[in-house]
Amino acid sequence: MNRNRHAGLGLYMIGIAALFLAGFFLLVVFGAQSYRSTVGGQNRNMQSRALLSYLSTTVKGYDAEGAVRIDEDGEVGKVLILREGRSGYALRIYRADGRLVEDYARTDAGLRPEDAQVIGETAVFDPVLTADGLLTVSCDAGKVLLHLRSEGAGT
């Protein structure tokens, strides 16, 4: 009789331990998933803000008559060229090795992606300039519309 009672108590204890363990694992799994989702969302938002805000503020900063131009490069594809007045220098923004990069050089100088400053990661970089002075730039983070106040896009 006493033996049966002991066996019952042992099973009861194992049951309690199993319940606690299951609950603990459930919490860890659910917590890890939540954390991953939160960090993923945070990264996506930061990446989106960094790329689109960078493009927006940079283009607006260089917005002058004939300053904004889009060129096509055989290696890197489309290059957004923002000329610095009549200095002969320009900021060039383009995609190299899956990253959006910028460099500052003479307008007639060749691109050197290895020396360029990395802005962020993107699989797409597609700037489009329309006749009415509207610049549309698409990248992984989305699309940003920029109205060139100077309406003086270069060709």
Next chain:
Amino acid sequence: MKRNGQITAFYFETLLLIVVFLLIILVLTQVFGLARQQTAAARQLTDAVVLAGNAAEAVSASRDPAELCSLLNENGNAEVLPDTSGVTARYDDGKNPDPLGAFRVEVSWQPEKTAEGTMVSSEIRVCYGSSEQPVYSLETASFKEEGAA
């Protein structure tokens, strides 16, 4: 007799422990759920800010609601309101133009004639789903010179 009482107390204590443990699980589950909701809300807000900014640039680049609509319109996602007091455009969760998208960007167009041209004030509201409460809104204004392109 005394041993029986001890066993009853033990069972009672473990029962109490289980209840406390379940309560903790319940509270933590709610906290995790809330964190997910906040993440989704932050994502929505970031997208809404971008869409509102783009709409503001389009307002600056257009002379009337019809032109604004043509700038925002892709795949038939934008339309001029019947009374021409503004434009509504829709986007999906990836911020892509979509006539059935969950994001609704409402752009009002309030022109005010002056001697030199027209001052256009706009309120841009970005709503999500069927909610009339905007996720993000901003006010902008743009001066259109008489005869300017």
